[in-house]
Amino acid sequence: MLKNRSLIAPSDLTLEEIEELMRLSEKILQTPERYAAVCRGKLMASLFYEPSTRTKFSFDAAMLRLGGNTLGFSDPNTSSTAKGETIADSARTIGKYADLIVVRHPKEGTAKLMSRYAGIPVINAGDGGHHHPTQTLTDLLTIRHYKGSYSGLTVGVCGDLKFGRTIHSLVTCLARYENVRFLFISPEELTMPAFVKEELNAKGVSYTETTDLEGAISQLDVLYMSRVQRERFISEEEYLRLKDYFILTAEKMQLAKSDMIVMHPLPRINEIATDVDSDPRAAYFEQVRYGMFVRMALIMKLLGAEEPA
């Protein structure tokens, strides 16, 4: 039962609970209008202590499409924190007004702290470089929608694998399913961190590391792109040498399977060339839409909202 629970990390959810959320998301996706009033009278506080227009819009849109209302802020200078209020006290106070809290904060562990004091469910919408579980749910729904299931897939993740928290969460979550294989495509400076590889090794999950996107792309069912940031390199020369290796172009897409999908947590900068956008395998803008549906399903479950008859 997800009712009255908080979601802080993807690992808070069992595979059965993920399945429950995916099923509900797909039902909503098919006939969203049926769900337009299931959260009527419910109030969601969206507390964005750091800017994130995309995630805030997605949560707000999700709640409004369920017939609920939202309140909150996207600038911490307008909140009581600016007056020195602790997170614990903010949680206690907001828990008296709202039915659900969505929080993004630059400090790691903030959502967990809020969940301890709020007395209502808390959804972590990103706590620094730590967790962003609804991005993982978004990615899972996108893959499921295009591929039907996760088992047996070869998933390539490309770009900044060292600092990309959405990639760490997705890889460790997919590794819970049977027979998923990974290709980690990155510059040597930005390879997958040891803690992720240790987890895969412990589970006996197969993975390969490479610096060659062109060489790897033909094997993939899913290609998850992320941005290689200039500031991560010590040497400008090295950055310039490698940056184009990790830009996905229409030319490179010719080497991929006809049913491979391309995903990206967005925003993209230049790591996916715009000539890929019209390719039917480009799933990254649809991914945004699935993000809203999966958040609708999550809000419903945490609030214990009944499915329409």
Next chain:
Amino acid sequence: MVNVSKIKEGIVIDHIRAGHGYKIFQQLGLDRLDDVVVLMRNVDSEKMGRKDLIKIESNLDINLDVLGLIDPGATISYIKDGERVKKVSLTPPETVTGILTCRNPRCITNQEHITDIKFHLVDAATNQYACEYCDARTRL
């Protein structure tokens, strides 16, 4: 060679890794006790080469979690009428609350000054614990 007589009633913390005795002394707050407390450092040991040793002439209720954290190899002997009545071997505790602090500067606990942070043992071999809030690893 310094000789310290046997205690009649109290606790002996033995087999402390050399250099860790003072840390245990501090963490258990032994400096605040009115009873007799002896900290011996760099004592010759057949098994360990050198070791530290603490004798406390008091029936203090010792926080074994603290000891297990600092030195899981230490042993505790409870003494009554000059005889050992119980010996306890330590293991690192699975969870500790309110003893460790998180060293991750990006962790919320360093902004909010939370004192009852729970840490979970993640690697018994290296005595490493993970913060319940940010998962960053730390040790005492």
